[in-house]
Amino acid sequence: MLEINRLSHGFSAEPLWTIDHLHWSGQDMVHLLGDNGSGKTTLLRILAGLDVPCQGSVRWRLDRQWQRPPCPARVIYLHQTPYMFDVSVFDNLRLAARWYGLARRDSLMRVRRMLHWCGLEQQARQRARSLSGGERLRLALARAWLLQPRVLLLDEPTANLDAQAIADVDSLVADLVREGCAVILSAHHASVLTERCQRRWQLCDGLLWESTTNASFMAERLLR
Template identity: 40%
Template sequence: MTQLSIQANDLSVRFKERLLFHIPHLVLGPKDAIYLTGDNGVGKTTLLKVLSGLQKPSTGDINLSHNSWIRRLFCAQSNSGVIYMHQTPYMFDGSVLDNVCYGLKFSLRDRRKRRTEAINALRMVGLETLADEHISVLSGGERQRVAMARAWVLNPSVLLMDESSASLDQESIERMVVLCKDLLARGTSLVITSHQKNALTELCRRQWTITDSQLIERATLQLVDGDNDTYAYA
């Protein structure tokens, strides 16, 4: 995986006469973990789609440094290692294993190695026993865990997680945390949206908030009380 940073300038999205947001400057660096917050309808999902290349902004440009490869994945464009995980992830008509292996077939020619890596990813999210089941038998939360597994095996430079924990129980969230920690250790940057703080958002040390059509950056999050998971802003 090649680490990269994302920089955006004069970024705005407008729907007819309504300005959703305008961001003069935005930087996402390697190994960043950012908690993106804001009320419903302020543009959190739209911003993630713009950063992933799924949606074009009304104004502005996005620069990716250290581009090394381009991949398109799961009806979500992955520009130079940027993967967008939707709250309701797209699944192909096939087995659970097929869905995890899909992206790997572009990077690994060895079918046996692809299967081994995909099974390992499913084991990490607790779904290895369902590997050969059709994807239709899975619940919404289980599908989200499959989406996390297939993102993890691709080792993205940037992972944008749009309400990925919304339908998950605590155990499932903890499994996703393990994968996210591993990705961070390998250089992946994370942007996570969630309406509620949880173990995933606790990985973040920066916070972006969209309010009044602006993106406000909170100061660095610092853990003050490890027992109570209390944070202060520096």
């Protein structure tokens, strides 16, 4: 699903990190770790096509052919404080459906289904920017899932959320994984969400280490 070759990025003469080669099938949910400033967000944004690397290549195989990012509606990046349009919860979803090009009848059906899925039916007419942090993230997940992406890149999705909000988000992400959506998430702290991950990628000193979550040590060094 994902292939990286000789990828590097930095904001000065010294690369932030360099990835010689990485292949991900999309079958395992990935927990991306690293200290502040290690480049986790930068890597996720490059995978989504929001930033351009200094050198190297990223390719996604989402259907039958390989393609370079961006992959609109297919690979979606969600920031820890997702942007909300200054309209109602309902209209945030409706605008996404319009952008996707859904027919009016189909879009309304999908919006109502997403409202039910994320548990925000009672807040449908509420201004989206007035929602709590947990509610905003649930709406952002619903807005993304409305487009039926193949891959979600979640950047610190549990940051600043209480235990109940994290549990709510975990339930939605579990639904997405069951429906076949591949997930990479960055997170500083362990939670029920990171416990779902079968694989870890850790950025450290400009190198990426990969391991399965049941390993007692980093099994393979991918970067040199």
